[in-house]
Amino acid sequence: MSYEKENLIAALRDKSTNIDNKKSPLFANYKQYLNSKLPEELLKNHPKGGGARVIRDRFGIPHIFAENEKDLWFACGYAQAQDRLWQLDYRHRSVTGKLAEVTGEDNLHSDNQSRTIGFERAAKLELKTLDDRSASSIDSYTRGVNAWIDTAIDKLPVEFDVLDYEPLAWSSTATLAVMREFWWSLTGRLQQIVGPERVIRHTSPELAAKFLQPEAAEYIVPDQSCPAELHPEGGGDDGTGSNNWIVGAPKSTTGLPLLASDPHWPIHFPDLWYEQHLVGPEIDCIGAAYAGAPPVIFGRTRHATWARTNNSSSTRDLYHEQVDPNNPSKYIDGIQSVPFEIIKEQIAVKGSGLSELKIKLTTRGPIVNEFIPSVDPDGDSPISLKWIGHERIDDMKSLFGLNHAQSADEIKDILSTWRLSVWNAIYADDNGNYGYQMSGNIPKRERKTRGTRDASAVEDQWIGYSDTDALPGLHNPKRGWTGSANNTPAPRSLLGEITGAYADGYRFRRIRQVLSENNTVSPETVKGLQWDNLDPRAVELKSKLIHLLKSAGGTGSLYAAQSLESWNCRFEGTSSAPAIWEALWKRLVIEIGNKVLAQPAANLMAESAGGFVRSLLLGKENPADYEINLKSIVNKAANEAITYLKKTFGPDIENWGWTQAHTVKLVHPAAKTQAMKQLFNLGPFSCPGGGGTVNNRRPVETANGFENASGVSYRLFVDMSEPNIAWGATLAGQSGQPGSVNYDDRVMETLNNQYHPLLMDEKDINKEAAHEFFAPKDLQD
Template identity: 30%
Template sequence: MRRRLLRATLALLAVLVLAAGGLSWLALASLPRLSGEITVPGLERPVRIVRDAAAVPHVEAETADDAWFAMGFLHGQDRLWQMEFHRLLARGRLAEVLGPAALPYDRFFRMLGLARHAQAAAAGLSPEARRGLEAYSHGVNAAIARYGRILPPEFLILRHAPEPWQPADSILFQKLMALDLSLNWREELLRARLARRLSTEQLRDLWPGSAPDTPVTLAALAGLPLERLAAALPEAPPPGLGSNVWVVDGTRTTSGKPLLANDPHLGLQMPGHWYLAHLEAPGLSVIGATLPSLPFVVLGRNRDIAWGFTNTGSDTQDLFIERVDPDDPDRYLTPDGSEPFRKRIETIGVRGQEPVVLTVRETRHGPVISDLVPAAAEAVGTGYVLALAWTQLRDDDTTMAAGFALDRATDWPSFVAAAELYQGAQQNMAYADRTGLIGMISPGLVPIRRSGDGSMPVPGWTGAYDWQGTIPADRLPREAAPARGLLVNANNRLVDGDYPYLLTRDWESPLRAERLEALLRNARGLDADRFAAIQLDIASTLADTFLPWLLAAEPAGAEERAILAAMAAWDRRMAVDRPEPLLFAAWYEELAEVVHADELGPLFPAFRGIRPEFMRHVLTEAPRWCDDVRTPAMETCQQDSAQALHRAVARLHEYYGPNWRRWRWGEAHPAVMAHTPFEESRLLRRLFSLVFPIGGDSSTVNVAHHGTTRPELPFGAVAAASYRATYDLADPDGGGRWVAATGQSGHPLSPHYRDQAELWRQGRYLAMTMRQDRYRQDAIGVLVLRPSDSPPDG
């Protein structure tokens, strides 16, 4: 319903704007200036910005603060709508622009209160971080001022103008990213919902190897509106978020110096997540991928070191069941007696409607998320509410200082010192330097629980499951100079059973890591070409694992016999030009539904997904799941496989025609680079979104996790490598390769809105360089920013 309403609203807005005329002229007039001179307030000294042939800016500044200013100006020039949308989202103000369809998002983010915590963190910034964020904000505001009334197309269509950028907005964006990478609380909520329906043994089967050891408080859960709460939550981030990173020392390379590769996997979108940039100033020489809203290079290298991230997936969130004081509904019970709920009133503006007033309650653990349910007083009447504890809901946050320090780090000690300032969603930070050292450290705030494992909602009134601080920074996982000269992480398990702290029960599947280990374990003589080939690998470890069960299916007729013969000969590569990848993906989806949709009932859509560890557990150790509990017969896993094949072939015939030999994985599995919010408008998506075929699946090194992106694309890719880079420490001038998934510009009429997408699709790269003679060659523009005497805006 929300999507239909949003589509209708956007379509109406588009028609109104187009009818008014002049849109094309206004849109072209809002393209940023790339050459010449501009006078701006807030600079100390002139800054030169050279845009190379791919529109990547190379900033030449005389002070670091001026470099951060220039970065803000560039982000404001090229990605202003992207920044504004994220700010509106995280502040809970989307409905002001998009109308009532955005209210679930606004309610959720007002409940979280991220903006309040970001503002408090801004007040406690270190002097260096404060200067950098203030300079960056002045640069963004200088770009906004240059636009005047002729803003980028999204602002014109939606009739919206941005407010001045503030340092707190950058901190807020970092917390928004941390939320996307911290999904445990949703898994806890799902477990709680399933606990009402399934046995303890069945719950253990669903999460093999990470079975919850926390007792389930069913009596309290029974009193909570969990299903309505799940329905009231905004849409979750797409599945498949993660990354690959690996680093080798000089004993494994042709140059004798380390090589590092990194490709973060994020939801596909237009414009892309990353903005490539190079910054030069005294004491600062760094190149890599930036995130619009943050001034520093997040992933990249300087002249001494290189680094890359993967998400650890540590459990930094817990749901606490709070008991309401039976004598006073405005209070709740704690180990020390009754305490009042902290309350705040949030007024949410709604375009075209009266404002919505939301009362947010908080406990000592965090905000009461069950109040998101309409008529939440019903939950109070049961005597229980549900509160969210999360490491990001705090007022002290040094993550911005970490970002600035990483860009300036020169060796392992300074890199570790910078990493220990990072307090966002825990990351595995791989490292390499010119001396030959490689390493990895996993910083971030991870709670220490008095008891329990964070896998299920727990009683909050006893204190038994309360947090007792966070894991000390010097006790978080780290390794330097590994004996085998290789470190790999693909979001897989990071520590063994001897590690004294709990990071999470819900580790990512090891399938990608297993493939990387197989490719790298005995590899020698590695170079940038070999690293690129590994990043582009589309061999499916999911197919390696599960294809034998498909081949064991009893075919129904000649067509299925021919299909099984083709599958037996298949090389298990998820190639765009073959039918076998599509047949395997469709069969696996149908098998999952045949196996456990009967037990899960209405909760199956919430649980469904790739979940290879559960499926492998079923087929090897728990075949009881293959029996359909709705029939008197006892079905086997082989029968389920055959049924899944029948259903998959019938489904694919419906979508792709009668001749299975003409089906193509790329046609069914395109990358859908969806613009927010104009993907929801059929009229506007033609200009703002981008769709093209790609290979890969959730288990390939070259990840392309599929899901239903549009009704006609049930296998469309929703998450993939948003950025690919290899860093060669043999070259101090930025030796390496990089490519982003879309382009530098966020303006749909710019030639650089999507120009990297074809390179990315083909597995090609741009050359990374910090050498002036190289990036000035074939430059498309040189822009000089000169300081003015007037004070900066904002």
């Protein structure tokens, strides 16, 4: 390492270094240092490869042209590693429980959790049973990643220099484990079991039923033959949500289907998704991949398109195990006493040596008490986790199949074998076919509950699965459109015993309104809906809440009522009303949740009282029945909301506008010092949207204002009348390298309602080309 490089790295590690001055010599040195690590610089003196041709367009998207699929997937790994090597290694270490080795104690708990849940164990099981195409493709991808590591080993991305380590060698197991952890992040969410169980244990069945349902139910697939349900499935919406929808050919102004999808996620930087274009003898597919795995997760081919968002139907259970009273090293399984399987592991912790981990396994799965809130305040017996992700799921076979699909029927056939995570999938083709399909495997149990289960109870055991073909779907529906917003998939008449923490129906209500109000729908309307900032909850409840505020009569209540009266219910612009509504609604819900629920249920579930508050405002519940002084509570909530806003933004209400009150920051996980934050982090940026809008941007209160905690991670738009293009929008940029122009060139895209083209024709790609190279050939037989 050169003396100059050592000094630059030391300065980045130094907490006192400040490089915010873009004109300083130090900043110029950093730009030169970061630029030296970019793939185009490293390839200047590198021999030309004999494999796939890769053209990067000005948005950083690699268009990979290969004569065979081995070279194609090799180049895919090579390109992903060029842009996201540190992210790949971070994900690799995260899923295998090796982050603490390079970051220290801060990540020891997450390492323990990853090893206990067993993403790598599940990946090794999956690897043994991979179909030939998946195995070959992932092997080639793995060799591509490792080939780039070898090429860049002396010029690794800056994070490796600062943290002083080298990347792990990639493997097929790493790819499978990375994907398994991603599916877990969508289907795990164990607090959504513990919270409902506390409600079930510590409230009446009637009150529990009111809390464990969505605030305003809307069904993705309605059952016209059934009356409205008293207690629809769902509940537990935290303001984070994804959307997708598709307009069919008869309703589309272009004559063919229009697809829009925007999965939402906790703010993730570098970008969660990786755009790529894959062209081979039997494949021409473009869209968003998950960095660390080769296939496109959602996108299009020449003749078909598909997209997915999360469906929270329960694919996991927590079981209370009974320890053998005569031998604590055993547990009761049926009528037998059997020993816990023990796995002992050592975790290297930077600066602290080795940490010992003891994993206990039952026939259902690992003991996970350490990673969940207690169910019983006095302590729990061992609680085990059973999850479909511990089984073979064949996810890669399905994903590779989708990348080759050329019709809606092919997509439907592939979805019929999908297991995990459960998807709200939409699809279309250029023959005008389109639809929605809830896709995945849902365990069957005799007893229906949102809470925990008894390991010794027969009615709580899994007795097979409901597969995709048995789940709700719509194919070419007559209404001319379909879509989803994490909301309840269908009434109980269609769901049967399936349950889950489905989202409130407000976003879906807005989607339905926009797509149904005219006989035809244009591409502009479909795209425009992705950044729609109207809050349907406010539309429904604003007048009721204003009336309550006025009747309560407190200073804060009257102040809030006056500000809300002229509000158009949109989370945007310079109006102070969105900030007032957000601060007030949160406090009102929590206050009433704490009043109605007993502890310890309120501890986890008070924030889920939105549906109950709605019922109070609409007159469907009587406050006196619950000894609620509604006027007193709303006065308290309003006063506290106004106090927060004045303290945070100042006494002048003109400074409370949503444009300045709500911001988003993109924070790099390696940025710990001031200098690293200045080089790596982006923002804050003004952020339109809210927790209940289709442009879903969940705000959380901080000392500096409302920060966007979760929101759009990617946007896709496809018009099937355009055979050679799709449109995407990313959170920041394609590259994970801070020195790249594509690190932050798209950072305003989702904030300013913009898209960039996903080009498929080579002539169009060449016009936008920024860099071209030939990847090495995959020489492995």
